[in-house]
Amino acid sequence: MKSHSSALLAEVRSFRQNHPDVRYVDLIALDIPGHFYGKRYPVEMLEKVAAGSPLKLPQNAVLLGVQGGLFKIGDYCFNDGDPDANRRLVPGTLKPVSWESQPLGQMLITSDGTDAPIEFEPREVLAKVLERLHHKGIHPVVAFELEFYLFDKKLADGLPQFARDPLSDDADDQPNLHIERLSRFSEVLDDMAQTAKDQGIDITVITAELGPGQFEINFGHLDDGLRAADWAALFSRSTRGVALKHGYRASFMAKPYLQYPGSGMHVHVSLYDGAGNNLLAAHQQQPLRHAVAGCLELLPHCMPIFSPNHNAFRRLGGTVNAATRASWGFEDRDACVRIPDSDPRNLRIEHRLASADANPYLVLAAILAGLEHGLETQREPFAPLNEDRNSGADFPLEMLEAVRAMRHQPVLRDKLGAEFVDVYCENKRQDHLAFQQEIHAREYRWFL
Structure with missing residues (x-):
């Protein structure tokens, strides 16, 4: 785990050195309908995450409908307290975004490989099949x-x-x-x-x-x-x-x-x-x-x-x-x-x-x-x-x-x-x- 964090930290620091004008990075993951959700992080905070600080997003963000609304699915969304779930950075995916008007970066995040993966997260479903x-x-x-x-x-x-x-x-x-x-x-x-x-x-x-x-x-x-x-x-x-x-x-x-x-x-x-x-x-x-x-x-x-x-x-x-x-x-x-x-x-x-x-x-x-x-x-x-x-x-x-x-x-x-x-x-x-x-x-x- 320590070497994994070291590699991520090196990736973030290399990105910052090569793209000094980038102040924010979009941390993104695909939900069930195939849309990206996530958070925009200051790049200096991204270094802390790469070094091992927790990265949490609402678990139920994965459940969003096509229009972004939440549906009652079992106890999810309305009877579960809308809990956070751990995510991790996906190595090798920190890249510059060239189509926005301002300098920006993006990086994939996922729950697979964490201590408690989200069973219905699309990337986790595929990860289990491949494993x-x-x-x-x-x-x-x-x-x-x-x-x-x-x-x-x-x-x-x-x-x-x-x-x-x-x-x-x-x-x-x-x-x-x-x-x-x-x-x-x-x-x-x-x-x-x-x-x-x-x-x-x-x-x-x-x-x-x-x-x-x-x-x-x-x-x-x-x-x-x-x-x-x-x-x-x-x-x-x-x-x-x-x-x-x-x-x-x-x-x-x-x-x-x-x-x-x-x-x-x-x-x-x-x-x-x-x-x-x-x-x-x-x-x-x-x-x-x-x-x-x-x-x-x-x-x-x-x-x-x-x-x-x-x-x-x-x-x-x-x-x-x-x-x-x-x-x-x-x-x-x-x-x-x-x-x-x-x-x-x-x-x-x-x-x-x-x-x-x-x-x-x-x-x-x-x-x-x-x-x-x-x-x-x-x-x-x-x-x-x-x-x-x-x-x-x-x-x-x-x-x-x-x-x-x-x-x-x-x-x-x-x-x-x-x-x-x-x-x-x-x-x-x-x-x-x-x-x-x-x-x-x-x-x-x-x-x-």
């Missing part, structure tokens, strides 16, 4: 891909407007995959990529996607699942900030346009043993088939994680590579679980179902739980789409049904934690009911 896999000699290597849209900074009656092409000042309203769109929006995209790299994120491929103003960013593969999810979370925050600086809005909303493709979070996962051998490739790839079967078995029960809000369900079954059934296939982007063509060393699954605004810690935890379950039960999956285009299993397509399917699933309760499942399902149920409380203008058009 269990490591004890079994299973070491995941993970890479995220995130799609997002650029909009004009100004909304029109609360609705998004197409991003303006900086060369022509025309609306970028034509869906296409043209490479020229990367050039036309290069100034903001380059800044997004460089800002991510300044945060320690390994950005690889940038793609112009099919939707107007839609792009995809790929991250490098990591043998640290927590850090891979950290990258996805931090990239979402920095990208929104950089976009505003350039006169745009960046959004990871799952389905901003009904007529255009939604934005997804694709997760590549391979599994290795302690000697570096690809576990999925052994025995003529039989473990791969078992892992796929486990993923597909749990997938219908993980929908509140993969589609975490009302809008995310709109993405399913729409245009372009968004399935409405649990499915798999080799080199098939219509499948929820795709097996990319690769050599045995790099054999992996690509999980394509989650929306871009899903919580990356929970998405990865759910995927790994499915893979683990499949390796344990050693069942065969149903036919891939390459053999039968109608192959697959149904999954819920609306939130309340999805919550019912998740809440009492015994494998998920075991692998993700019963307390987490109960808290998460109730959070999603309450959020959905709160969303339904507003009368939409369409109701007046239809029924007035």
Whole structure:
């Protein structure tokens, strides 16, 4: 513990030396809906925390709804006295923030690794899954891909407007995959990529996607699942900030346009043993088939994680590579679980179902739980789409049904934690009911 504190203290002092104009640092963590919460600390106080002073934030900050409100979930929030819980600094995440008007820093914090981790904190849920896999000699290597849209900074009656092409000042309203769109929006995209790299994120491929103003960013593969999810979370925050600086809005909303493709979070996962051998490739790839079967078995029960809000369900079954059934296939982007063509060393699954605004810690935890379950039960999956285009299993397509399917699933309760499942399902149920409380203008058009 002393050496750990020494390393953190050295990190903070090095940051202060390299960024003497930074007076405050945002200490941030992801809540259940995938929003950052935290506190802004004077940098000199951060040194004290790094040296071992306690860092406490309200436990129930993790339970906030999409709009920031607190829901009654069991005894939490209203019958527990709103207690504080310990957090710790995440080493290696203290970085400068370049998109704000004033010099600022940011650093991730978490309850995992403390004396009393918060059972329903997303990062802690993933940490427990990874720890269990490591004890079994299973070491995941993970890479995220995130799609997002650029909009004009100004909304029109609360609705998004197409991003303006900086060369022509025309609306970028034509869906296409043209490479020229990367050039036309290069100034903001380059800044997004460089800002991510300044945060320690390994950005690889940038793609112009099919939707107007839609792009995809790929991250490098990591043998640290927590850090891979950290990258996805931090990239979402920095990208929104950089976009505003350039006169745009960046959004990871799952389905901003009904007529255009939604934005997804694709997760590549391979599994290795302690000697570096690809576990999925052994025995003529039989473990791969078992892992796929486990993923597909749990997938219908993980929908509140993969589609975490009302809008995310709109993405399913729409245009372009968004399935409405649990499915798999080799080199098939219509499948929820795709097996990319690769050599045995790099054999992996690509999980394509989650929306871009899903919580990356929970998405990865759910995927790994499915893979683990499949390796344990050693069942065969149903036919891939390459053999039968109608192959697959149904999954819920609306939130309340999805919550019912998740809440009492015994494998998920075991692998993700019963307390987490109960808290998460109730959070999603309450959020959905709160969303339904507003009368939409369409109701007046239809029924007035």
